[in-house]
Amino acid sequence: MNTLRFDYLLKQVAALAGLDTSNLPTTFFRQMREFAAIRLDYAWRTAAWPECVSVINYTGFVNGTALNANHAGVLWVADRDLNDDPTGDVLTHRLFNDKLYLDWPEDSIYVAGWTKPPELVGEVYAASTTYASGDQVYSGGTFYNSAANNNLNNAPSDQTNNGDVWTPVNIPKIFQHYLVRGLFADYLRSKGEMEKALQAEAEAEATLDEERNHLISRQGQSPQIAFTG
Structure with missing residues (x-):
């Protein structure tokens, strides 16, 4: 996975804000850290980013089995790993209180889900x-x-x-442009510059949309998404 250094984000946002990138105060670091954690949590589950998804095999599955602690949401459930064998059958599932239920339970299933976004x-x-x-x-x-x-x-x-x-703590590089523009929007908002913040926010969302479009063009139709309950 290509990753992004946090100091890159700090310097990019500081430059946009007209701050001295060689002498950033601790308060700015802490502010950007808090904003970045929120931004990552949001962006993480807006698509089936390969950097943010893992597949786990459940054996001896029964309805009501708790979702694996490493997963923060479910993309699909199938009778085999669809990354290895796309001919596998997708199984109808639902989540309730972070427990997994299937209409027709099978002993061995594969669950693709988002890993948990990093804490900063x-x-x-x-x-x-x-x-x-x-x-x-x-x-x-x-x-x-x-x-x-x-x-x-x-x-x-x-x-x-x-x-x-x-x-x-790995920050996927696919979020680079979204985070820079999004953090700049948060910074502007904290300074009361609401009109400029709205513009930066729109630019941030546009970069995320562009990354999603690239993902869909590479992988085809996005699978059904179900969040934890």
């Missing part, structure tokens, strides 16, 4: 801070989540091999 909550890494498993930090332009049972006393961006200690 980390503060800038500080060497003087003791970090625990599950903490998130911002280092070298990227957010990182801490892994379990590791010594976390080194900055993630300074480590040559940090995969077993810190894992990067």
